[in-house]
Amino acid sequence: MSLPIQTDASTDLPYDAQVAAAMNRVLAAEHAARAAIADCEQQMQAALEHARQQRRTILEHSRARITALHLRAAHALGERTAQALVQRAESLSPAVAQGDLSEHLQAALQALAEQLTRPSDEVL
Numbered sequence: 001m002s003l004p005i006q007t008d009a010s011t012d013l014p015y016d017a018q019v020a021a022a023m024n025r026v027l028a029a030e031h032a033a034r035a036a037i038a039d040c041e042q043q044m045q046a047a048l049e050h051a052r053q054q055r056r057t058i059l060e061h062s063r064a065r066i067t068a069l070h071l072r073a074a075h076a077l078g079e080r081t082a083q084a085l086v087q088r089a090e091s092l093s094p095a096v097a098q099g100d101l102s103e104h105l106q107a108a109l110q111a112l113a114e115q116l117t118r119p120s121d122e123v124l
Helices: 015-091 098-117
Strands: none
Touching: 015 098
């Protein structure tokens, strides 16, 4: 026994054909929505990768600037330390041998240079 086929006056299609057409429209809309979501996800991934690259670039520039600042500060500190040692040497009594002072200055500068140029495990 088969079901009677009903018709809709507005489309003159049998009821089953109308349901099938509606289902096809729903499936097409779902397919379009999935495609739009996939496109959005692809755009989001591209934007995210671009942001990551910008972050890496900023980090590299920051590290280079920090290193340059450290080198300038170390150089300035070395010069000021040398000046302070020379001024101190000049203020010492003339009884201090010039060779002893020069060796002392050289040793102090060497120790300072080693301390300032030693790799640090600390990350800024």
